[in-house]
Amino acid sequence: MEFVGGQKPFRRPARRKTEADDGIARCKHCLEKIIWAYPVPSPNARSAAGLNPKPMPLNYEPDLTVGLYTLYNEAPSRDHPRGCVRTGKLARGQVAGYRASGKPTYERHFKTCPKKEDWGRQGKAYSTRDVAR
DSSP states (O other), X not given: OOOGGGSOOOOOOOOOOOBOTTSOBBOTTTOOXXXXXXXXXXXXXXXXXXXXXXXXXXXXXXXXXXXXEEEEEEOOOSSOTXXXXXXXXXXXXXXXXXXXXXXXXXXXXXXXXXXXXXXXXXXXXXXXXXXXX
């Protein structure tokens, strides 16, 4: 068998599966089920990051005791032609009433991930990275 350039092709290791068979996203570190949701854009934002925030992972199961985030589906728009899942953070005064009405609240996955120390950049653990002040 003749190989291109005379070398064997590089064999890559198998990647960890980050999506369940039913199409539900999973955390790439602990493989728990998560929901990716876009935060509501800030009306007072001065930067592009505040006007168009990145999605954040929320736990898949609702948390009725400590969760501060709500979920809702946004209608299709120019930026998201198929619509998107949005999340909003409740203020402390809103949480009790929201939960009393029977609506679910969710917690950020970073707070409950057992492997959150692996969520760093450049090979450093999250809690040991230098923070610019």
